[in-house]
Amino acid sequence: MSEKTSEETELRNKVWKIINLIQANQLFVHSKSLEIQFLDENEKLQKRSLPEIITLCILNAVVPNSAILLKGGHGGGKTTLIKLLGRMFTSKSLDNIEKTIVRGHPQLTEEKIVGTLKLGKLMKEGKEVVVWKNFTKSFWKIIDEVNRLTPYAQDILLSLLAEGTVKFYDSILTINKFSLFATINPQDVGTFELSKPFLDRFGISIPISMPSSQDLQLILAGKDEKYSGYDELIQVPGILVIEELMEIWYLVNRIKIDQEANNYIHAIIREFTLCNRIDKGNAEELKPSTGLCSGCHFNTTQNVCNKIDSILSVRVAKDLLRYSKALAWLLGLNKIDINIVNTIAPYVIAHRIEYTPREVEKAPYWGDAYEFSKEILSLIKTRFIKRQNCYEIVQHYRNGLQKKEEMTELKNFKKNDLIVKFDLYPFVQKIKSKQYKELAQKILEASKKGQISQLADIRNQLLVDLEFPNRADLINWCNRELYRQTVTDYVFNYYYWKEVWADIASEFPGLDEPLKQAFSQRQTKQVRMEDLLIEINVTGTKDDSFVNIQISGGADALRLKEILDNSEYLKKDK
16 A cells, blocks of 8 residues: 555545544434445445535535534534534634534624724724634634525625625735535524525535434433533544544545546536426426426426426536535545445535425425435436437547447437437537547547547647637547646645745746745645646645645656656655
């Protein structure tokens, strides 16, 4: 086992230790399970059962700049669980975690959430100097009862979630890294409706029901924290520090996704979006619940378009990928498969979608959007499997391998499949030209032979040829191949960042200032040139903090690789 693999295993074991300690010390007791299916390294279907609420909160922690919504009634232990996880993931004291909590209230002002002005500076010198609040500055962010925030307060948080920035007067604070947890009690009196854009910024959500009789028995038999508090050395120890969590984020992001899982994520988003009659995203009144589907050819029990009133944003696709990567990493897998995506999907989708009331409110769902989402996803998965041959045909055409009989097969399939009708068939129609076929085969051949210069030349030609069919996809294909054939990862201690900066900047002077900014604080930054992409992940600014560098591109990437391979400060990350 390599040193780097050993470090990753140790980090993963620490995350599992957090799960085990929470259960073993009965810090959060809830018997509901997350049933997971996945393919092992031999492509055999495996099953695993994990505690649902704890696992999803853990996944939120290991996804970069993430936000989770915990939905449930008073006394379910939502806020307590988040505080304990904050202690274990950051090694900050529970008192420190408590000070960062924003507790929702209709009278909560911007000053109480974001910051205040130094009155002395303002009155004596006329300068607006902001003292940022603990919540704003903290890495581990908690909003308790977020639905008690006014729409104005929600807008402040929306800026944080959308752009990673908070503004107060003329000062702007950039928040590069954070992990956010919010609780909501839907039955609270005096609450405000959460806007769709605001809800869409929460990557995942989890319903929290009250404990069962067996759960209550364990809770009553456990230690009374109201009497003696929590033991922060044994009961709730610090397991990770933020620098280690940053390294986990980097490792999670490296999990691969194959073409089938990629197609499946696309299929989920499109099944929730497509309609044979209208553009759902731009129709306010006309929808399935108001009679849109009456007499439609696609209005059947096996289709999903007739069960959904709203659409999913592109952001959902990205969150499906991010949380699927996190689950795959936790399980020790090297890539995502469609079963992993299906495990995560209900929790990524349920808080963002509007189902037709007649469907979601009938037995056996009784209004439970999470359980109904699982049923919808089961239908989508079945339809996706039936559509597999269509995806293979599209891939043939994308690679410049065109057959007339396959076009006929697609044409027949589109009669009963909206994705084939609106996406796959029109795409193939667009690229079935001699011009496209010849260039696609050139890319395919250059990829097989590892001809990096030719791939870079083709990409650069496409960048200026605005009218070439399927240009964006071909550029992406070239970039993927250049990445695959040149990508190299390095790791070093932050102590040596100036030496590494100098080595790179001496060969690429135009990167001098961008590199300096990238190394200046804990963050993940991409630095680009036409033929080179450098991704820098600074986990912390202590001398022994890890810094990860990944390079890819064309000839410039190979040039930089030679420099870094000979550097005494870096180790190649296998």
